[in-house]
Amino acid sequence: MPLLETGRRRTKLDHSYNGPARQGPVRHISPVQLTLERIHEQNRANVQKVDPAKAPAPAPGAAARGKPRLLLMGQRRSGKSSISSVVFHKMPPNETLFLESTARIQKDSMHSFMDFQVWDFPGQVDWADPSFDLDAIFGEIGALIWVIDAQDEYLEAINRLNSTILNLQPTYPNINIEVFIHKVDGLSDDYKLDIQRDVTQRIQDELSDHGVENAPINFHLTSIYNHSIFEAFSKVIQKLIPHLPYLEALLNNCCQKSGFEKAYLFDVLSKIYIATDSSPVDMPSYEICSDYIDVIVDISEIYGWNRPDDYIERLEGPPYNKKLEDQVACKDAESCIVLTDGRRPILLREVNKYLALVAVVKEGAYSKMPDIIENVNATVGGLLQIFEITRRRQRA
Amino acid sequence: MDNLNDSTASPASEPRKQKKKKVLLMGKSGSGKSSMRSIIFSNYVAKDTRRLGATIDVDLSSVKFLGNLTLNLWDCGGQDAFMENYLSQQRQHVFSNVGVLIYVFDIESRDFDRDLLTYRSIIAALGQFSPTSSVYILVHKMDLVVPNQREDIYNDRVALIRSKSDAFAPIPFATSIWDQSLYKAWAEIIHDLVPNLDQIEKHLGELGEMIEAEEVLLFERSSFLVVSSWCSAIGAMNPTSDRFERFSNIIKNFKQTTSRYTGTPKSAEQFSLLEMKLPNFSLFIVKFTTNTYLSVCLPPGEERFNSAMENCYIARNKFEDLDAPAKKSADRGATSGATEA
Structure with missing residues (x-):
C-alpha cells in the first residue's frame, strides 16, 4: 500500500502502530529490522567464508546483482554510516551519535522507484590489500561517494582519496566520484567555500601531476542536520537514472504550461528528488516541498485507518449510488496547500507507489487549479509511460 | 448567532467588575516552565529553548488566545529566593485571584522530597487566597526516563503529589517538549479556560453532521491547539x-518551514x-474565523x-461569534476584553 495513504511508520508487522510522532522532519524506521538484516548478512558472510557453495541467499533487501551501487567511503569517523542511516533509514540525526563504528562492509538495498544498493565501507579498509576482489566491488558501481570530515584534519583523507582514484582510474575510468565535504553545519558560509576550494585544488593538482585530467569528480557540501545531504544524494542518484533527460523534459513542459515556479519528482520514502525542472534548485523550495511530503504522510498516518465495511457500503449507497473509487476524481493521492503570503499554492500528486510530484505554483494561481490539475494529470501519465518503457527494456 | 447567545448570562448583570484572573505557572528552577510557554505561545521549536535564560522574579504576559480572550499568564521564576519571596512578602499579591495553577515537576529532580515540600507550601498559600482555583500538575522532561519505566515512575510521583494536595484535586499530565505530550496537556488546560465551549461544541457537531464529516476540529490560530472537537460514530473508531x-505538532512544525520559506514571522x-x-479519506483545513482554523x-x-467546503464557508459567519466571546459565565483566568471595558 502506498506510503501516502497509510503513513510510513506502520510496517507490515505492526498495523496497529500508535506510538508518538517524532520531532523534526526525519523519522525512524524500526531499528530491529535493521539489526536483523545486519545479523543475517553477517551470518551469511561467516558461512560464505567456510564454504562459499553453502551460503544462504542474501537477506531480502540485501545486496543483489544488477542494481546500481553506491559506495560510501572515507576515513573512519567521517560520518559514512550516519549518512546512510539518516538518508535511507530515517534515523533522526541526533541519534546517529550512538552508531557503532562499522566493522565490515554494510550492504543496504533500497527498494524504490529503482532498486539500488548502498555499500557502507569501514574506514580502515586498505585497498592495496590484494585479498580484495576489486572487480566485485567496483564492477557494477554507480558512484563512489567519498566522505571528508570538514571539521577535522582532512589532508590524510585527501591523500587516500587521491590514491584510490589513481588506482581505479586505469581500470574503471567511468566511475562517478562524488566528494561529500561533510559536517559543514556550524561553519560559516565563507569558511565552507574556502574548504571546498582547498579540497578541490589539492585533489586536482595531485591528479594532474599523475597525468589524470578531467576525472569525473563532483563536490558537495553536506550535513545530516539539514536538507543538504538529501540534496547531494539527489544529485548523485540523478546521474544513475538513464531516462533522466526525458523526465526533465516532461517536468519542464509542465512547469511552463501550468506556471509552476519549481517542480520536483520525489522519492517519498527517502525524500530524494530524482528529477526536477531545469530552473536552478533553491534550497528553500526543496525544503518546503520535502517537509510538505512529511505533513501529508503524518496526517495520513492519523486518519488513514481502515474503515469498517458497512460504513463504506453506506457511503456507496444513496444519494451517490457509486463505488467510492468512482466518487473520487483522481485515484491517487492529491493535495494542495495555499500559503497566505502571496496566495501561493503548493501542490502534491502521487505518481506511483514510490514517487510523488511536488510543485510550487506561481502566486495567485489557485483559481486556475482545475486546469493545473489536468496538466499535472497529463504529466503524471507521461512519467508513468516512461517508467513502463524502461522497465520493459530492462526485462528484455 | 442567536442560538449562541440565548443561554449565556449577560455580563451587565454582574454586580461589579471582576479582576482578571491569573494563570500561575510555577515549579522548581530549571524545570522547564519558560520553555513550554515559549513553545506553546511564542512559536519556538524545542531546540530553540536552549537559548532561554533563567526567569527572574515573575514574567508577566498576556497571551492573546482566541482573539480578545486573553490569558493573564504569570511565569514565576523558580529559584528558591523567589519562591520564598512569593510565599512571604508577595503572598497575597501572587496568590490572590488565581484561576489556574500549573505546577511543573522535573522528573529528573534529585530531591523530590524537597520539591514536594515547596509544592505543599504553594498549595497552602493557594488554599488561603484562591480556594476555588483549579490545579494542573505537569510531570515534565519525561523524555529523559527510559521508556519502559516511564509509567511506573509517573504513577508513583502523581500518587505522592496527590496526597499532598489538600482540598485541591490536581489533574496530572506527563509531558516533554520533544513530543506532542505538551500539546495534549496545554490543550486540556486551555479547553478548561475557554468560555461558552459547550455551545461551540454543539454547533461544530451540527456542522459535522450536516456535511457527513468523520471528524471536525477547531484549532486556535497561532498556537494550533485544538480548542474544540467533534467526531462522528465512525470518527470515534x-x-x-x-x-x-x-496534528497540532505536525502543523506547528510545518509552520516553521513555511515561515522560513516565505520570510514572514x-x-x-x-x-x-x-x-x-x-x-481512503479526504481532509481540509481552512482559515475559519479570524482566530481559528477548521479541520x-x-x-x-x-x-x-x-459541498462540505462550501458549507463550511457558509457556516463561518455563524461562528464569527467565537472571536468575540464576551458573553460567558464562568471566569477562570480567561477574561475577555469586553468584560474589562
Whole structure:
C-alpha cells in the first residue's frame, strides 16, 4: 500500500502502530529490522567464508546483482554510516551519535522507484590489500561517494582519496566520484567555500601531476542536520537514472504550461528528488516541498485507518449510488496547500507507489487549479509511460 | 448567532467588575516552565529553548488566545529566593485571584522530597487566597526516563503529589517538549479556560453532521491547539487516540518551514487552505474565523468534498461569534476584553 495513504511508520508487522510522532522532519524506521538484516548478512558472510557453495541467499533487501551501487567511503569517523542511516533509514540525526563504528562492509538495498544498493565501507579498509576482489566491488558501481570530515584534519583523507582514484582510474575510468565535504553545519558560509576550494585544488593538482585530467569528480557540501545531504544524494542518484533527460523534459513542459515556479519528482520514502525542472534548485523550495511530503504522510498516518465495511457500503449507497473509487476524481493521492503570503499554492500528486510530484505554483494561481490539475494529470501519465518503457527494456 | 447567545448570562448583570484572573505557572528552577510557554505561545521549536535564560522574579504576559480572550499568564521564576519571596512578602499579591495553577515537576529532580515540600507550601498559600482555583500538575522532561519505566515512575510521583494536595484535586499530565505530550496537556488546560465551549461544541457537531464529516476540529490560530472537537460514530473508531496533539505538532512544525520559506514571522498566519484527497479519506483545513482554523476529515468523494467546503464557508459567519466571546459565565483566568471595558 502506498506510503501516502497509510503513513510510513506502520510496517507490515505492526498495523496497529500508535506510538508518538517524532520531532523534526526525519523519522525512524524500526531499528530491529535493521539489526536483523545486519545479523543475517553477517551470518551469511561467516558461512560464505567456510564454504562459499553453502551460503544462504542474501537477506531480502540485501545486496543483489544488477542494481546500481553506491559506495560510501572515507576515513573512519567521517560520518559514512550516519549518512546512510539518516538518508535511507530515517534515523533522526541526533541519534546517529550512538552508531557503532562499522566493522565490515554494510550492504543496504533500497527498494524504490529503482532498486539500488548502498555499500557502507569501514574506514580502515586498505585497498592495496590484494585479498580484495576489486572487480566485485567496483564492477557494477554507480558512484563512489567519498566522505571528508570538514571539521577535522582532512589532508590524510585527501591523500587516500587521491590514491584510490589513481588506482581505479586505469581500470574503471567511468566511475562517478562524488566528494561529500561533510559536517559543514556550524561553519560559516565563507569558511565552507574556502574548504571546498582547498579540497578541490589539492585533489586536482595531485591528479594532474599523475597525468589524470578531467576525472569525473563532483563536490558537495553536506550535513545530516539539514536538507543538504538529501540534496547531494539527489544529485548523485540523478546521474544513475538513464531516462533522466526525458523526465526533465516532461517536468519542464509542465512547469511552463501550468506556471509552476519549481517542480520536483520525489522519492517519498527517502525524500530524494530524482528529477526536477531545469530552473536552478533553491534550497528553500526543496525544503518546503520535502517537509510538505512529511505533513501529508503524518496526517495520513492519523486518519488513514481502515474503515469498517458497512460504513463504506453506506457511503456507496444513496444519494451517490457509486463505488467510492468512482466518487473520487483522481485515484491517487492529491493535495494542495495555499500559503497566505502571496496566495501561493503548493501542490502534491502521487505518481506511483514510490514517487510523488511536488510543485510550487506561481502566486495567485489557485483559481486556475482545475486546469493545473489536468496538466499535472497529463504529466503524471507521461512519467508513468516512461517508467513502463524502461522497465520493459530492462526485462528484455 | 442567536442560538449562541440565548443561554449565556449577560455580563451587565454582574454586580461589579471582576479582576482578571491569573494563570500561575510555577515549579522548581530549571524545570522547564519558560520553555513550554515559549513553545506553546511564542512559536519556538524545542531546540530553540536552549537559548532561554533563567526567569527572574515573575514574567508577566498576556497571551492573546482566541482573539480578545486573553490569558493573564504569570511565569514565576523558580529559584528558591523567589519562591520564598512569593510565599512571604508577595503572598497575597501572587496568590490572590488565581484561576489556574500549573505546577511543573522535573522528573529528573534529585530531591523530590524537597520539591514536594515547596509544592505543599504553594498549595497552602493557594488554599488561603484562591480556594476555588483549579490545579494542573505537569510531570515534565519525561523524555529523559527510559521508556519502559516511564509509567511506573509517573504513577508513583502523581500518587505522592496527590496526597499532598489538600482540598485541591490536581489533574496530572506527563509531558516533554520533544513530543506532542505538551500539546495534549496545554490543550486540556486551555479547553478548561475557554468560555461558552459547550455551545461551540454543539454547533461544530451540527456542522459535522450536516456535511457527513468523520471528524471536525477547531484549532486556535497561532498556537494550533485544538480548542474544540467533534467526531462522528465512525470518527470515534479511529485507532489513533493521540491524534489531536499529533496534528497540532505536525502543523506547528510545518509552520516553521513555511515561515522560513516565505520570510514572514512565525506568528503570522502561514496558510489559508490545505486540502488532501486520498483514496481512503479526504481532509481540509481552512482559515475559519479570524482566530481559528477548521479541520474537517471526510470520507473520500469529490462531490462530498466540495459541498462540505462550501458549507463550511457558509457556516463561518455563524461562528464569527467565537472571536468575540464576551458573553460567558464562568471566569477562570480567561477574561475577555469586553468584560474589562
